[in-house]
Amino acid sequence: MASIRLERVSKTYPNGHAALVDVDLEVADGELVVLVGPSGCGKSTALRVAAGLEAPSAGRVWIGGRDVTAVAAGERDVAMVFQSYALYPHKSVRQNLDFSMRMRRVPRAERERRIGRVAARLGLERILERRPAELSGGQRQRVALGRALVREPQAFLLDEPLSNLDARLRVDMRAELARLHRDLAATIVHVTHDQEEAMTLGERIVVLREGHIEQVGRPDELWRRPATEFVADFIGSPGMNWFDVRVEEVGEAVAIRADAFELRPDPAALAARPGPVRLGIRPHDLSIGDPGTGASNARVEVVQSVGGTRIVWALLEGGGRVCALDSGDRALASGAAVGLAFPCERLHLFDPGSHRRIEGPACIPGNATP
Amino acid sequence: MCLPAVGSIATVALFPLLWAGWESLHVHDLRMPWLGRPFVGLANYAEAIGDARFRAALAHTAAFAAVSVTLELVLGTLLAVALDGARRGVARTAALLPWAIPTVVAALVWRFLFDGPASAANEVARLLGLSDAPIVWLAEPWLAWVPIVVADVWKTTPFVALLLLAALQNVPAELVEAARSDGAGAWQRFWHVSFPTLRPALLVALLFRALDAFRIFDLVFVLTAGGPGTATEPVALYTFQVLLRDLRFGYGSALSMTIFLATFALAWLYVRLAGSELLERER
Amino acid sequence: MKRLATLAALAAIALPLWLAATASLSPEARLFEGPVWLPRELALEHYRALGSHGDFWLGLRNSLVVASLTTALCLPIGALCAYALARLRFPGRAVLLAATMATAMFPQIAIVSPLYLLLRALGLVHTYPGLVVPYVSFALPLTVWLLVGFLRQLPAEIEQAALLDGASRWRVWFEIVMPLAAPALAATGILTFLYCWNEFLFALSFTLGPERQTMPVAIALLRGQYQIPWGTILAAAVVSTAPVAALVLAFQRRITAGLAAGAVKG
Numbered sequence: 001m002a003s004i005r006l007e008r009v010s011k012t013y014p015n016g017h018a019a020l021v022d023v024d025l026e027v028a029d030g031e032l033v034v035l036v037g038p039s040g041c042g043k044s045t046a047l048r049v050a051a052g053l054e055a056p057s058a059g060r061v062w063i064g065g066r067d068v069t070a071v072a073a074g075e076r077d078v079a080m081v082f083q084s085y086a087l088y089p090h091k092s093v094r095q096n097l098d099f100s101m102r103m104r105r106v107p108r109a110e111r112e113r114r115i116g117r118v119a120a121r122l123g124l125e126r127i128l129e130r131r132p133a134e135l136s137g138g139q140r141q142r143v144a145l146g147r148a149l150v151r152e153p154q155a156f157l158l159d160e161p162l163s164n165l166d167a168r169l170r171v172d173m174r175a176e177l178a179r180l181h182r183d184l185a186a187t188i189v190h191v192t193h194d195q196e197e198a199m200t201l202g203e204r205i206v207v208l209r210e211g212h213i214e215q216v217g218r219p220d221e222l223w224r225r226p227a228t229e230f231v232a233d234f235i236g237s238p239g240m241n242w243f244d245v246r247v248e249e250v251g252e253a254v255a256i257r258a259d260a261f262e263l264r265p266d267p268a269a270l271a272a273r274p275g276p277v278r279l280g281i282r283p284h285d286l287s288i289g290d291p292g293t294g295a296s297n298a299r300v301e302v303v304q305s306v307g308g309t310r311i312v313w314a315l316l317e318g319g320g321r322v323c324a325l326d327s328g329d330r331a332l333a334s335g336a337a338v339g340l341a342f343p344c345e346r347l348h349l350f351d352p353g354s355h356r357r358i359e360g361p362a363c364i365p366g367n368a369t370p
Numbered sequence: 371m372c373l374p375a376v377g378s379i380a381t382v383a384l385f386p387l388l389w390a391g392w393e394s395l396h397v398h399d400l401r402m403p404w405l406g407r408p409f410v411g412l413a414n415y416a417e418a419i420g421d422a423r424f425r426a427a428l429a430h431t432a433a434f435a436a437v438s439v440t441l442e443l444v445l446g447t448l449l450a451v452a453l454d455g456a457r458r459g460v461a462r463t464a465a466l467l468p469w470a471i472p473t474v475v476a477a478l479v480w481r482f483l484f485d486g487p488a489s490a491a492n493e494v495a496r497l498l499g500l501s502d503a504p505i506v507w508l509a510e511p512w513l514a515w516v517p518i519v520v521a522d523v524w525k526t527t528p529f530v531a532l533l534l535l536a537a538l539q540n541v542p543a544e545l546v547e548a549a550r551s552d553g554a555g556a557w558q559r560f561w562h563v564s565f566p567t568l569r570p571a572l573l574v575a576l577l578f579r580a581l582d583a584f585r586i587f588d589l590v591f592v593l594t595a596g597g598p599g600t601a602t603e604p605v606a607l608y609t610f611q612v613l614l615r616d617l618r619f620g621y622g623s624a625l626s627m628t629i630f631l632a633t634f635a636l637a638w639l640y641v642r643l644a645g646s647e648l649l650e651r652e653r
Numbered sequence: 654m655k656r657l658a659t660l661a662a663l664a665a666i667a668l669p670l671w672l673a674a675t676a677s678l679s680p681e682a683r684l685f686e687g688p689v690w691l692p693r694e695l696a697l698e699h700y701r702a703l704g705s706h707g708d709f710w711l712g713l714r715n716s717l718v719v720a721s722l723t724t725a726l727c728l729p730i731g732a733l734c735a736y737a738l739a740r741l742r743f744p745g746r747a748v749l750l751a752a753t754m755a756t757a758m759f760p761q762i763a764i765v766s767p768l769y770l771l772l773r774a775l776g777l778v779h780t781y782p783g784l785v786v787p788y789v790s791f792a793l794p795l796t797v798w799l800l801v802g803f804l805r806q807l808p809a810e811i812e813q814a815a816l817l818d819g820a821s822r823w824r825v826w827f828e829i830v831m832p833l834a835a836p837a838l839a840a841t842g843i844l845t846f847l848y849c850w851n852e853f854l855f856a857l858s859f860t861l862g863p864e865r866q867t868m869p870v871a872i873a874l875l876r877g878q879y880q881i882p883w884g885t886i887l888a889a890a891v892v893s894t895a896p897v898a899a900l901v902l903a904f905q906r907r908i909t910a911g912l913a914a915g916a917v918k919g
Binding site: 377386447448451452462463465466467470471472473474475478480481482486487489490493494515524528545547584587588591592605606609610614619621622623626627629630633634637 | 658660665666667669670672673676677684685686688690743758759760761762763764765766767768769770771847850851853854857858868869870871883886887893894897898900901902905906917
């Protein structure tokens, strides 16, 4: 297995569209990195540049410590699984698996052996002689994966390999990918637009937006300390609750004021200066209690049950809609009055101009509820 | 990868064209080889302008193109509209048959129908009350054009219809239905809904048919041989005579170049006027 | 109303052919009485007479040879060029495509004389290559256009997967793209064959006699002793057209798909 490095890579198309802007990215040997972001963020482009299917406008590509920027795709010894699978329609599954090895002149015995192994691993034994058109979506996906596995490459590049599967299969295949990663100690770069997939799969996640890297980090880092407003909003479902608030000095203390509530964090920990600020708090972090407890009162609008949890949408007294997750047993009907607590250490503050994270806030020691 | 194709085309198409251009500036008469090949500048072109037969041929060709193409586009559109919705196989078969038949064979068939021992055309004329006496179509300068136009229209209209049909089938059915429920009559539905989608295809058809009509040769050669006399002689046929019968290569080249420049100008003008629409079709 | 119009149109299209066919199957004397709307008696005398016109059969043979050779050459050359134009990026690509298309708009008459002189200089007048080479050159634009249109629609990812697998561009063309292009190749092949079968001007100009003249020329020059032998001519028309018509009808769906993709002139 090999490491992959995109060194200050930019890619601008002839029509002026800048798909990647000064992207610097490193995947360690044997690491599973997920590139995630909305459509058009450049994640697929980054993958294709790594594969050699696109040449970067600027920057270099390194694979296994070797500068492969000028090396053709076929010589880079990386395998790619395309979103559309890109199976050879006129060849059987076996021939699909066989193709790359034939191109490398792998002797027949070895080819047979590898096909046998991969087919067993992915459950393809019974469909080896079929053509792609005769296969289900899930089977095709496994053949695409098999085609990559059979090559025993230095690294795997997966371009939204699970996006075309139905929900149940997707979850199953995620686990399968994780198992493969563990068994092969493979270097994998996985591209997806689904933040949940990114969070469950990745050892490290790279969040991209409009060709720029917003943040790189482990899932828990992205969750607890999103570096930008975009990352905070993108990661997590249901998404972040947002409020436009003001930070004000009240004597020695500091207040965060919104129309619907006021919070008193620890002034020593907060790095914000007085002024307008974007406040985010996750539905997962809000606590629902009786009216009067917590920073704000609210009236329940809609309650959606998902398994053992409830998604509660409520209207704050003073204005603003909020979403909270609740795993409790209290009765919550539409119209019920509740109190919402905003734990200070779970607040995310962002500068309205730069959209970057402001450090802090934390609760005043000894004062759990704000 | 392109080399063989490009090489072939360059040799057989471009190179001779340039040669023809060069030739047109010389006197080169294969019947009189002792004259050599003196350079005479634009003298051949001057002769062409003064050549009454050539001017007549140009007039014939232009008139033929205008009439024929108009008929083909109009009838083609009507046919396309009529075939829209008919069973695919039938429509396609009918449309492809005249197109698949070699022009020479079609010309012979039509000549038979007009000028054969018992002319079907005369039968029709008689039934329609147009004339009692048998008409000798190919003997009258004006009448001789009729079989030519009829044959050309018969041969290409179905093909034009097929092209337009392909475009017609891109008209969103909901749009037509909406128009119908809005109370639009058949003509209005056609004009406001179908026609705009049809326009680009029509323009493409117009270009190609016009170019083809301008180059007409096979049909006339077999049907009338340009006759009676030279009454139905198009430019291509006249040039052919000059080149391969009179063996006047210099003069013939000048005529050829004139034709080439005319078609080129036509295409260029056309692309300028309708170009943006054509390019959009390309996408 | 539409139904009626459709029927009328189809009748108008089929009628001339029908009349020609029935005439070819009617005895000579019958031809003078009037158009044969419905044949009362069938006679094969014209077809038998055709048997003695050796020129015609030579013409058929020559057409077959020339058309086959041209198609066999045109397809690989055109497919190669089309692939390069569709997938590879190189300077002058757009110009090349435009120039290729432009040659399709040439008035052939403009080329006839220099081409004749060229062929004469190479000793190729009245030979098979003397026809095949010009035909290939003029069939290529159509081939290239149709194939480029088709190739552009093939998902590029399949070829990219092959490249990643270590295949060279040539291998990709040969083992991946061409098999997938089979339907388009078939349609293009048929169109090329038809073009050669139909071509008249070059065949007339570049051959000197029945030994190498193709079918259209042979038919056009079919002359009787004293008058035009219509019966024989029509029989020849039927014989030369029937196989081609059958071919077209058998592949009509392919052909229309191919033409619709490129929307080309007839």
